[in-house]
Amino acid sequence: MKLTVEIDPRSGFCNGVVRAVQQAENYLQYSPRLYSLGAIVHNSVELERLKKKGLEIISIAEVAELHHDVILVRAHGEPPETYELARRNDIQVIDCTCPVVLRLQERVRATWQRLRESQGQIVIFGKKGHAEVNGLVGQTAGEALVIGSIAEIDAIDFSRPVALFSQTTKDPDEFRRLADCIRARRPDAEVYDTICRQVAQRHKSLVAFAESHSVILFVSGRESSNGKVLFDLCRSVNARTYWLENAAQIDFGWLKDGDSVGICGATSTPKWQLEEIFLYLQDVTKS
């Protein structure tokens, strides 16, 4: 079978994930083990690689059992209670919260404090229970309202002032539609587009990439919310888009002779994984 294969030049880890993984690997050069509070990246293949180096994922309940130890806080960030717990238990924190998320946490906290007098509500467009979203809700003493889609808009109390923020990896178009619906019911609503610029840029370039190939192999862990958003985006412009986690999952029934295959992934998909699939396809189609 003859195929032309290209890796999306913009795919690969985002800066926040690169930084967290680098810090974990630096630490593990001198220590046999490091606890990560939650998965450092939503990608089982990359997690397995880091596990072999000594990275161990633990839950917040397990952190409560630790004393005089070291934990890593991943790029998604954590609510203030986590840092208080670490202080109480004399745990050193390697804080890998992405600077973009850190700034967002500060904005959410400042806006919540400012709007308290006028009974204002902080609304976060995001996935309920997602670590980054939990970290944001934690800036408001648990008061922020999280909505995952426009369908949930009635949960907002429109008799009170509203300030809207977004989880950094949400779909920019959906955020704009949600903001329009909110402004239609509360024209003075404060709208803060806090989608990560790297993610927003990737949305634009990914559409062009998916349109320029006959087949798209989208590589991502199943738990990645950014993976779900970007996969749906590719699918919306190229019906022959397939989700996979590793080369072994490629179904050759997806491919036809002469296809131009595009390989891309989420912000939690390492470049080496895309390259592995590229080499695998080249190898198989050579023989």
Ligand code: SF4
């Ligand atoms: S997607 Fe953006 S905000 Fe989120 S971790 Fe990556 S660089 Fe940071």
